[in-house]
Amino acid sequence: NKPMLRADYRPLDFQIVDTYLDFNFDSKAEFPSTVRSKLTFKRLTPGATSFVLDGQDLQLLKLRVNGLAWDDYKLENLPGEGKFQNLTLDISKLDDQDNFVVEIENTLEVENNKLLSGIYKAGEHICSQCESKGFRLITYYFDRPDNLSVFTVKITADKAKYPYLLSNGNPVESGDLAEGKHFAVWHDPFPKPSYLFALVAGEFDVLEDQFVTKSGRKVDLKIFAEVGKGHQLHFAMSSLKRSMKWDEDRFDLEYDLDLFMIVAVSFFNMGAMENKGLNIFNESALVGDKDTATDARLKRIDKVVGHEYFHNWTGDRVTCRDWFQLTLKEGLTVFRDQEFTSDTFDRTIERIESVAIMQNHQFDEDRGPTSHPIRPEKVLSQDNFYTLTVYDKGSEVIRMIHTLIGEQNFQKGMKLYFERHDGKAVTCDDFVAAMADASGVNLDRFKLWYSQSGTPHVTVKQHFDAEHQVLFLDLEQVTYPTHNQKEKHPLVLPLKTIFLDREGNQVLDLKTVDGKPVESLIVLEEAKLNLQIATDKPLVVVTNVDFSAPVIVHQDRSFEELAFVAQHIPNEYSRYQAIQDLNFEVYKAHLTNNPVLAGQALGLYLNVFETLLGKALDNPALYATLLRFTTPDAVAARFEKDLDPLAVAKVYKHVNETLTRAHGHRALALYQDLPEVGAFEFNVQQAGLRDLKYVLLRLITGEGEHKELVRDLYTNADNFTDRINALNLNLTNNLGLAELEKEFLERYHHEVLVLDAYQSLRATLAKDINEVKDLTKLHTYDAHNPNRVRAILNPLAFYNYNVMYNLDGTGVQYIAQEALRTDKFNPQLSSNLVNLLLKFFKLAPQYQKLVLEQLEFLASQTLSNNAREKVESALE
Ligand code: B3K
Ligand code: ZN
Numbered sequence: 001n002k003p004m005l006r007a008d009y010r011p012l013d014f015q016i017v018d019t020y021l022d023f024n025f026d027s028k029a030e031f032p033s034t035v036r037s038k039l040t041f042k043r044l045t046p047g048a049t050s051f052v053l054d055g056q057d058l059q060l061l062k063l064r065v066n067g068l069a070w071d072d073y074k075l076e077n078l079p080g081e082g083k084f085q086n087l088t089l090d091i092s093k094l095d096d097q098d099n100f101v102v103e104i105e106n107t108l109e110v111e112n113n114k115l116l117s118g119i120y121k122a123g124e125h126i127c128s129q130c131e132s133k134g135f136r137l138i139t140y141y142f143d144r145p146d147n148l149s150v151f152t153v154k155i156t157a158d159k160a161k162y163p164y165l166l167s168n169g170n171p172v173e174s175g176d177l178a179e180g181k182h183f184a185v186w187h188d189p190f191p192k193p194s195y196l197f198a199l200v201a202g203e204f205d206v207l208e209d210q211f212v213t214k215s216g217r218k219v220d221l222k223i224f225a226e227v228g229k230g231h232q233l234h235f236a237m238s239s240l241k242r243s244m245k246w247d248e249d250r251f252d253l254e255y256d257l258d259l260f261m262i263v264a265v266s267f268f269n270m271g272a273m274e275n276k277g278l279n280i281f282n283e284s285a286l287v288g289d290k291d292t293a294t295d296a297r298l299k300r301i302d303k304v305v306g307h308e309y310f311h312n313w314t315g316d317r318v319t320c321r322d323w324f325q326l327t328l329k330e331g332l333t334v335f336r337d338q339e340f341t342s343d344t345f346d347r348t349i350e351r352i353e354s355v356a357i358m359q360n361h362q363f364d365e366d367r368g369p370t371s372h373p374i375r376p377e378k379v380l381s382q383d384n385f386y387t388l389t390v391y392d393k394g395s396e397v398i399r400m401i402h403t404l405i406g407e408q409n410f411q412k413g414m415k416l417y418f419e420r421h422d423g424k425a426v427t428c429d430d431f432v433a434a435m436a437d438a439s440g441v442n443l444d445r446f447k448l449w450y451s452q453s454g455t456p457h458v459t460v461k462q463h464f465d466a467e468h469q470v471l472f473l474d475l476e477q478v479t480y481p482t483h484n485q486k487e488k489h490p491l492v493l494p495l496k497t498i499f500l501d502r503e504g505n506q507v508l509d510l511k512t513v514d515g516k517p518v519e520s521l522i523v524l525e526e527a528k529l530n531l532q533i534a535t536d537k538p539l540v541v542v543t544n545v546d547f548s549a550p551v552i553v554h555q556d557r558s559f560e561e562l563a564f565v566a567q568h569i570p571n572e573y574s575r576y577q578a579i580q581d582l583n584f585e586v587y588k589a590h591l592t593n594n595p596v597l598a599g600q601a602l603g604l605y606l607n608v609f610e611t612l613l614g615k616a617l618d619n620p621a622l623y624a625t626l627l628r629f630t631t632p633d634a635v636a637a638r639f640e641k642d643l644d645p646l647a648v649a650k651v652y653k654h655v656n657e658t659l660t661r662a663h664g665h666r667a668l669a670l671y672q673d674l675p676e677v678g679a680f681e682f683n684v685q686q687a688g689l690r691d692l693k694y695v696l697l698r699l700i701t702g703e704g705e706h707k708e709l710v711r712d713l714y715t716n717a718d719n720f721t722d723r724i725n726a727l728n729l730n731l732t733n734n735l736g737l738a739e740l741e742k743e744f745l746e747r748y749h750h751e752v753l754v755l756d757a758y759q760s761l762r763a764t765l766a767k768d769i770n771e772v773k774d775l776t777k778l779h780t781y782d783a784h785n786p787n788r789v790r791a792i793l794n795p796l797a798f799y800n801y802n803v804m805y806n807l808d809g810t811g812v813q814y815i816a817q818e819a820l821r822t823d824k825f826n827p828q829l830s831s832n833l834v835n836l837l838l839k840f841f842k843l844a845p846q847y848q849k850l851v852l853e854q855l856e857f858l859a860s861q862t863l864s865n866n867a868r869e870k871v872e873s874a875l876e
Contacts, residue, residue: 001079001865003380006324013048014041016142017191019149025110025126025157025201032107033119034061037139039102039149049092052076053140054133055085055106056118060140062105065091070102087140104140113137114784114825122267123226125202126162127280129273132323132382135194145320146425148191155201156183162201164224168192168276170259188276190256191423193319198275200263205230209237211244213254219244225264225287232289235298235682236262239305246306246340251414253313262286262305266752267785269828270386271304274311281308284753284787290680290719292754295687299345307337318418321425323382327374327450328428330386331394335402338395346684348572349621355547355573358396360637362388363552366455367640368838369874371482373453375428378484380869383828389453396550397449401435403494403521403548404446409439445525446492454482456491458524460555464538470513471533473541475524477551483873493524496545501537504568510535521548540565546573559585563604567611572622582608583630584638590651591644602655605629606662613666617673621688624695629655633798636839644844645801660702667699668706680719687721694725698732707735714740724757731765755780756791763795766803769810772796783821786829793818797836805843809850812837816854820861827864834858834870 018040025033063070072090077083087104094100113120118137119128128134136143153167159182165174169188176182204224211219221240223233240262247253261278268282285304288297314336315329342350365371365388372387374394379385402410417434428450436443461474475495479488497520499507510518513532522529522543533539542565544553557565562585565578586605589597609627616623632648674696677689697713700706707730714726714737727744730737748754759775766772775781775792782788793815797804804811815836823830840851858871 001380003378004382006322006375006377009322009324011044012051012142012144012147013045014043014051014142016040016147016149017042019141019151020154021139021151022154023156023199025155025162032059033110034105034107035139036062036105037103037141039104039141041100041102043098049095050088050090051142053087053089054136054143055087055140056133056136057083057109058085058137058140059107060085060087060104061107062103063087063089064103065089065094066097066100067103106139108138116267116269116786116826116828119199120267122265124161125200125204125226125265126157127202127263127265128197128199128275129269129280130197130275131195131273132326133195135197138197141194143194144322145193145195146322148193148319148423148425150187150189150191151197152185152187153197153199154183154185155199156181157201161203163203164201164206166198166200166224166261166263166278168196168198168278169257170277188257190276190317192276192316193425196274196276196316196319198273198278198280200224200265200278200280203227204263205233207233207237209241211241211255211260213244214248215254217254217258219255219257220259222259222261223264223286224261225283226266229264229283229287232287232292233264235289235293236286236301236305239302240309242302242344243306243309243340246343247310247313247336250339250343251313251336251411255312256317260309262308266787269786269826272308274308274315276312276316279308282787284756287753290682292720292748292751294721294724294757295682295690296721297757298682299341299687302344303337303341306340307333310336310340313418317423318421319425321427323379323385324375324377325427326385327390327394327397328426328431330391331374331396331398332431334391334395335398338399346621348576349625349684351546351573352576352625354392354395356634357388357392358547358550360634362392362550363455364637364839364842365389366393366453367480367482368841369483369876370838370870371453371484373451373485375450377451381827381831381865383866384831384869393550396547400449400492400494400549401432401443401446403496404443404492404523405435405439405441409441410435412438448489448491452479452488452491453485454479454488456493456549456551458493458495458544458549458551458553460541460543460553462539462541464535466538469534469536471531471535471539471541473531473533475522475529475531475543477524477527483876490525490527493549493551495522495524495543496520496548497522497541497543498545498569498571498574499533500540500542500565500569502540504564506570507535507539542569542571542574542578544577545571547577557581559601559604563608566608572619576626579608579612579626580630580634584635586655587630587635587648587651590654591647602658605655606658609659609663610666613663613670616670616692617675619688620692621684624688624691627692627695629659631799632801636801636842639842641842642844643842643847645805645847646807649801656698657702660699664699664702664705667696671696671700671709690719690721690725693722694729697725697729701729701733701735704733704735707737710735711737711740714743720754724761727758728761731761749779752780753787756787759788759791760795763792764799766796766800769803769806769814772800772803772814784825786826786832789818789822789829790832793833793836805847805850807846807850809853812851812854816858819867820858820863823864823867827866830864831866831870834867838870838874840874 016039020038022036074088076086110119117129117134155165165184167186169186172185172187174184205227207223209221257277264281264283264286271285272281310333314332320328413435416438432443456477456479459476463472510533513534562582586601589601612626632652635648710726710729713722717723819830819833837851840848855874
């Protein structure tokens with residue numbers, strides 16, 4: 001199969017302006033499910049006489065044009081996974097008609113569709129997933145995002161089994177039919193591309209509510225989940241209502257239909273999908289309450305509900321011209337969901353969490369074998385481009401525009417973007433043009449961020465000349481060649497910068513020696529910038545405050561200076577960053593076997609830690625984060641090469657043990673001083689206190705003492721966070737409280753998502769690969785369900801280095817076997833698992849060899865495009 005190129009985009013010669021679909025679901029082999037479509041075409045290019053419709057694994061039953069049987073067609077089988085049967089229609093006989101109607105009838109495979117794409121069975125439910133190229137598994141169509149069409153959908157199915165029949169837009173008609181069947185008709189007035197089509201059929205619990213928009217329209221809200229789970233939807237409903245309100249308040253964007261529905265399904269490849277008026281969610285991103293979800297998962301539900309809702313404007317009303325433009329909707333919508341979470345909960349914590357995704361995961365993607373710009377140039381499998389680069393780096397690019405032009409101009413830019421492009425399929429260039437035109441800021445050079453891959457490195461050098469009272473500040477950027485792109489150029493980098501004096505006060509209003517103001521936002525546009533700042537005292541320079549640009553900063557600092565910044569800087573994000581930098585020094589000193597340096601670094605860290613403990617009650621949520629010694633995965637992410645994951649894991653253990661010995665008693669005193677959390681509510685204050693309790697107990701019980709506190713935490717818990725934290729502490733610190741786990745497993749015997757969290761915990765703490773494999777024996781395990789598989793394999797790869805990178809090779813071998821097994825039925829899942837092997841390039845040789853062996857083994861097998869694209873780029 002040939003890769004597609006961004007440069008190959010050609011507009012359509014015809015448009016399907018109106019789409020009528022009539023589904024008939026049947027499960028008996030002799031009566032397969034069918035769909036009849038009636039597509040109204042409009043000729044866009046005068047003289048065009050034929051077109052090709054995309055189709056996959058379909059059986060064509062009938063074809064008519066303008067009501068007459070039509071023979072001028074070809075069904076063309078293309079190689080590749082699945083059976084592609086593109087349908088080429090020759091309509092040269094219709095030269096005189098610019099509008100015509102094509103009717104198609106075909107069968108579709110629902111019961112045996114294991115791809116989780118197109119229309120498939122998720123347990124007892126029928127559901128759809130069309131982004132990006134799933135619609136062609138339903139019927140022949142222009143399955144590309146630039147064909148916008150009005151959809152009317154009729155669904156017929158067994159009434160007892162499928163009492164709810166749902167699609168996009170508004171319900172038009174419904175009724176009973178013979179043989180226990182019934183039907184429903186839906187109409188969506190907003191033209192949309194095929195990837196936003198959705199269909200759901202089944203029996204559900206429904207939670208209903210209403211939202212009144214700012215212009216006074218009443219919108220009915222309905223959230224559907226598996227029968228028995230309706231009571232676990234209240235949190236998601238509150239998230240939805242808050243999202244709708246927030247989008248009005250902050251972006252002046254109002255919902256546009258009279259009905260908004262969200263459905264949770266049990267088999268789903270990713271988090272959720274923004275289909276117009278009918279979002280479909282992985283149940284793990286929707287269903288949960290205080291008794292079944294941790295605070296972290298509730299926060300994720302909140303974020304994903306927001307994200308999908310925000311897509312209604314940034315994605316659905318204005319969509320992408322082609323899939324290379326994916327970041328147009330994803331980068332922007334991630335930016336919006338981050339802002340929603342920041343405005344709703346805590347801006348600093350949200351920033352820390354989104355930066356961690358960049359630093360711990362995206363940076364490796366950017367320097368690894370699958371490196372690509374946020375707007376890729378070349379794609380084999382589109383599914384492989386739903387990446388951290390397109391999403392998270394994409395959102396950092398939007399954030400930089402926001403930083404450069406400011407909130408007011410950004411909102412003007414959004415207004416202009418919608419004025420120009422509402423109801424259209426557009427490009428990243430269109431978005432940037434709206435921002436530039438509205439703000440009057442030239443963004444031409446900035447646009448290189450869309451086409452250049454790799455993470456810029458910024459070196460900061462400073463030198464104070466006491467005699468002449470000048471601070472020399474030199475900034476230099478370089479982006480190293482990446483796998484996909486050798487030549488690199490300087491990027492526009494907005495660097496928020498803070499100057500501190502030796503007392504820890506922020507120094508404002510600085511001027512250069514020639515009298516120009518030194519802005520708190522320094523924009524580095526060329527390779528180098530040299531500033532001469534007038535000052536009579538030395539200053540500590542802290543740049544990339546709030547991670548204002550997605551870059552790696554190199555700055556030679558002593559341990560003392562890092563500790564100073566960590567304790568004094570009046571910016572909580574930078575405090576966090578300084579602590580991470582100091583922790584990294586602790587790791588490095590231990591890893592290079594320099595006991596003197598290790599002792600110094602650790603000594604300073606212990607001091608900083610004590611200061612932090614003393615302030616913890618000021619802001620429990622933030623300090624619970626600051627009081628965690630950097631985890632091995634985050635440290636691994638900072639290595640470019642020669643990473644020894646087992647050695648890193650050892651340092652982590654050693655430092656935590658030292659913290660327990662040095663500060664366990666202080667942690668205990670603080671723990672006993674903590675205010676009562678009170679009856680459960682979901683807010684930053686409470687979640688922060690629960691998190692702080694966990695962090696303190698981890699220190700307190702590090703040497704096996706005070707296990708009664710962990711038992712009490714479990715026994716007195718009125719929420720799931722405390723329960724699973726107690727379980728975690730019991731296992732992490734070997735407290736021997738077996739009764740907790742027993743109670744937990746009985747209490748949650750039927751809660752599949754809870755047991756996923758349990759499996760993740762066990763996979764993180766397993767001592768060897770057999771212990772990991774044994775997890776598949778749990779009664780809820782299902783080797784075909786992505787949630788079950790990932791709950792075990794992701795934590796193994798990310799958090800259990802001792803098993804994952806065991807030098808006997810069994811850890812990475814297990815991942816490769818699972819990738820191969822899942823590739824046979826779900827290539828998207830398989831490709832996600834291959835990702836777990838893609839950090840090989842930074843490993844020390846003895847580990848690298850183990851992973852490469854597995855990648856070579858995979859390369860020798862028959863693989864889907866999805867998995868093959870990754871394996872081959874790794875071995876290239
Ligand atoms: N747009 C979907 C992702 C679809 C992934 C298809 N393989 C979810 C989201 O980003 O909101
Ligand atoms: Zn999205």
